[in-house]
Amino acid sequence: MEGVLRKVMRMLLRAAPACALVLALSSGGAAMDRSELAKVLKTIPPNGPFAKFGNVTMRTRAKQAGMAPVVFPHWVHRARYTCRVCHLELNFGMKRGDTGITRALYTKGRFCGVCHDGTVAFGVQTADKQCHRCHMENTKELDQRFEDFSEGLPLASFGNGIDWAAALRDGSIRPTNSINGQITLPFPEKLKQPLKLGTASPRSDVSFSHEEHFAELDCSSCHPDIFNIKVKSTSAFTMETNIYGNFCGACHMLVSFPMNDCKRCHKGMNSSFGT
């Protein structure tokens, strides 16, 4: 924790000259000054160990039944399947706890049971005796497998320490985009040009590539729940709302590279949150 605070301080010190400008918010022209921004940035949670980033712990029903909690690691799965497969085709919610997974459902072949059938992946039935691979007291073994897995993949400073976008581009991962044989729409030509977001603020030069996101997601992953479909129609689209898990932060805090990695969105920003 202390180390992280030191990093924030270092980042703010380095960024001081640029920050001294009063920042105009893209949402309605209010201004965020340096100390307000500092407060917002301090609320970015520390990254934590690379191996644990994107793990979702499910303990409600498991605990009631006296079972160890279930740890769902995104890294294992996203190397094999795009987000679209689970969050569109298989109806997993993008908020923890939303899906309502129960043993009765997954042993009948829904949710986790679609793949964990003893063929595609280890099974969920009593006879499979693999309970411990999902219901785990601690993540030691899983973390160890992450170390082996991540070796040789392109590096990033935050999140899983893996540059997933680069891994996809260079073919070191080749996730399947459908397991139902659903045909995905061709990518619309007119969205090829990256969008410039919120030019109102002197420090923000965020560009958003539809094409790169469409490689793993579906239009409905973002529209209309997370973003309005018209450029700049999304109100309250600021760093602060992003950090609290909205907009970009709906993915870029929990599964995709987190908000700490300033440079990956603000291409022109030469200060990042530690290195």
Ligand code: HEC
């Ligand atoms: C193999 C299936 C699978 C794949 C592939 C997958 N997810 Fe998930 N995701 C889940 C499950 C299961 C949950 C937890 C849902 C619940 O608790 O009800 C989840 C939860 C999430 C959450 C909420 C996490 C939290 O901590 O609250 C986000 C955000 C998310 N996924 C984004 C993504 C993105 C982005 C991708 C692609 C890079 C992706 N997921 C790929 C199954 C998957």
Ligand code: HEC
């Ligand atoms: C789209 C297919 C798919 C879905 C859906 C899916 N998994 Fe997996 N899962 C896999 C594959 C493939 C592997 C890796 C193969 C293996 O180790 O047998 C894996 C591996 C895992 C691992 C790693 C275990 C280890 O010992 O390395 C865990 C934990 C896990 N899954 C939990 C879950 C949970 C919990 C759910 C539901 C919330 C789920 N999975 C849904 C395909 C899937």
Ligand code: HEC
């Ligand atoms: C592929 C991953 C996976 C495997 C393997 C698995 N479970 Fe689960 N189990 C889950 C998930 C996900 C939940 C929901 C957890 C929650 O919400 O707390 C769950 C919940 C449960 C519950 C809570 C009661 C309920 O109705 O949901 C029990 C009991 C349970 N599992 C028993 C077992 C037993 C016994 C085994 C081995 C024979 C097993 N599980 C194997 C993923 C798995």
Ligand code: HEC
């Ligand atoms: C990862 C999230 C995400 C995905 C996936 C996504 N969009 Fe968008 N889209 C955005 C954002 C962010 C904006 C800009 C919103 C703003 O400025 O308020 C936008 C804007 C748009 C616009 C307005 C563009 C303009 O130039 O006026 C259209 C049209 C659009 N999206 C269509 C689509 C379609 C079609 C798909 C699927 C092929 C798609 N989007 C997938 C996030 C996404």
Ligand code: HEC
């Ligand atoms: C629905 C989930 C989701 C949302 C919402 C989302 N992203 Fe992403 N984004 C992803 C995934 C998945 C990747 C692949 C890399 C990763 O997971 O780390 C990605 C990658 C990126 C990249 C890296 C491209 C590269 O080649 O390095 C940038 C930049 C980016 N997103 C910006 C944004 C911005 C800005 C917003 C908000 C306007 C946003 N994203 C909203 C899921 C999302």
Ligand code: HEC
């Ligand atoms: C996932 C993409 C993403 C990451 C990572 C990210 N930002 Fe932003 N940031 C945005 C978006 C989108 C906006 C709002 C649109 C705009 O103003 O350009 C924004 C706006 C801002 C603004 C303008 C003031 C405001 O609140 O609107 C500042 C300053 C800023 N970000 C600083 C940072 C710093 C410092 C970091 C790293 C600690 C960071 N950002 C990381 C996407 C990101």
